[in-house]
Amino acid sequence: MPDLHALFLPCPRGLEAMLASEMRQIGGVTLEVGDAVVSGVPARGTLDDVMRLNLHSRLASRVLLCLGRAPVTQADDVYRLALKLPWGRWFKPSQTLRVDITAERIPAERAPGKKPVWPATAGSGHDSPARGSGFLDSLQFTALRAKDGVCDHFRARGEERPSVDREQPDVRVQLHLTASEALLYLDTSGVALFKRGWRTEHGEAPLKENLAAGLLMLSGWTPHAALFDPLCGAGTLAVEAAQMACNIAPGLGRSFGFERLQGFDRGVWIGLRQAANAARRAPPAAIIAADIDPRMVQLTRTNAQRAGVEGAIRFQQADVMDAVPPVQLTPGQAGHIVTNPPYAERIEAKGREAEDFLPRLGDVLKQRFVGWHAALLLADLQADKALRLKPARRHVVYNGPIECRLFTFALVAGRPARKAEVEPA
Template sequence: MDKKKQRFFAPCPRGLEALLAQELTGLGAQDIASGFGGVAFAGDFTLCYRVNLHSRMASRVLWRVGGGAYRDEEDVYQGALSFNWPDFFSVDRSIVVKMTAQKSPLKSLEFTTLRIKDAVCDSFRAATGERPNVDIREPDVRIYAFLTSDTCTLYLDTSGDSLFKRGLRKQAGAAPLNENLAAGMLMLSGWQPGTPLFDPMCGSGTILMEAALMALNIAPGSRRSFGFMKLSNFDAAAWNRLRDAALAAQHPAQPQAIYGRDLFGDSLRDAQVNLEAAGLSGVVQLKQGNVLEVPAPAESGTIVTNPPYGIRIGEQAELAEFYPRLGDWLKRKCAGWNAYILSADMQLPRLIRLAASRRTPLFNGALECRLFEYKIVAGSARK
């Protein structure tokens, strides 16, 4: 394995950058720099493998292969052509090129994306007489370009499918959280494995599953494949050592103080299917129940939940009726608990009529949200 320091960038859900930087530090990353929507870092390829395997909050790990200034599409093409792409992967690997841009003066990003693809194919044709095929659905190699107003940076994706796809969940609800956002919510709540965790509106169980993975010290990437396996520098022996060590560090699947409830039986069935497929069905305690009626499962602990919305509860009038009752339930049933409630509606949580001690901005995809913190004590102060 090449020990030379490489540059990487790990995107993540917006709002989790600081937590991801802490996680990367713990994994041994160097030169860490948090940015908008992700964290840049440096290290060798063993680190790249480790981050893909262990990161709970990164969306993917991008390997920076180079970049430079540009003025027009031809500059971008020539810059991409200057790399010896056959050094990175073989011609029989299918490719796709994706692009994001901030303040780029170029008129057509789609055309510029095609020019980068042309440069990669021309590089292969000059070196081998052949060119790789393009596969926009399931490519072997993903090439990412990021344009600013005057620079183009090129990356190779070492992850393949997004890292929030743990290879575990079989069923999803109508609007599931991504796993890395759920993990970030758990981190922000301060919940520690071994203490009670309760999701009273658990849906298909994403928050519960992430908590179970943490409680059993299961590396989130231990059951899936990665994009780096398709690259020419893939060191299978180094990867197998890392994965085997992660598997050996897992705890046995034993019941944990992790509790899920949901009003809807179909959602609860989805959660059960997901937990069973992941080998976690005995770890989490699931029951059907109405959040407004169920008792807290322990004297104290942490509630982390993403309340249902839309067709699952109804329109605004029904939501406006639900949230005050949710606040009543917290006050009556959950004294001694800290509650963390995600909402994309900045007004509805006001109807809980409890003073939020913290509001953390988070993004669920493009949807701006807040994670509201409520510390519930007997006789909690009403707004």
């Protein structure tokens, strides 16, 4: 039986349970999916599983392969961990390297003047304090020590030290610090998985593609239902929906970090891509993207063309306040509105303020879209009150650092009000 490797797949907060379910659908009999944790899902799998997950996961941000972990109290502990790991199994010293770091909390030795640091992320290419600092009070310095450990591992074997390339490295290493230990991962994805390879321009405030896919899944939409985004912006929701409807694997348009690592079977990878290409299909229902700004409509069309789904989407230039159902639903067919209205934290208000915009939008939905389902991503956690609609559910999700709610509504005439069910993050 092939070796099983410890894996971790990070994702946007609020999508962890769905990612675990998606991983079980993607993985073969060898993939063991663990319980979801905050911002990701652990697993154990083969290198073939790693390739499948990179190719097919719509929700993961990366597929990280854990090479080792150890208790740490100072930066030199990270160096010693990196020094002993079998880097030569995975890449050659002639390849370029980048080390990135994330942390839940950096532990610090209990000494006068030393306090724990609550960091975000950093990389080994940043300025760092003097090498004499032994405390884990600098992300940059700790990442630098991890990089030194990797490079010195090769030098101890009589080989050259890998060079650092911050922009286009051959190999990406991820160092993660918890309150008590360090974990070193190989990033098998390379560029983050939400970068599908089709986006040229982003618009003012784009959704990441994996968050958009998660919103579509949380909304209850399926490819057999009509989908309408009346505030499409750069078209991320519509393009993701079209790729789902056409059964296009999200990773077909890009390359991956594992393609530059040793140990991965190129023949298996070619077969996985061929099977994914053969699984494409025509979309079973209409997908419509509209925006008041003609530049955004054109940008959506361009993105859809690059994603291979231009023919699966209808494009409209229209004001959401003039919106009417873009398709006539047949008996038994569902129609879904899924959209990400502008909000203050996302972009600066232009013209209509939120207190006027949301009530008017609520009126449009309940007066013209009876029989449809709607899902709106909003940073105002009480936005349903401004919409004057009773949500069926409030899903807690994070758009980057911003806590949001995906409010879902069943727009049924005469529906009695009931308390919404809140889905935890």
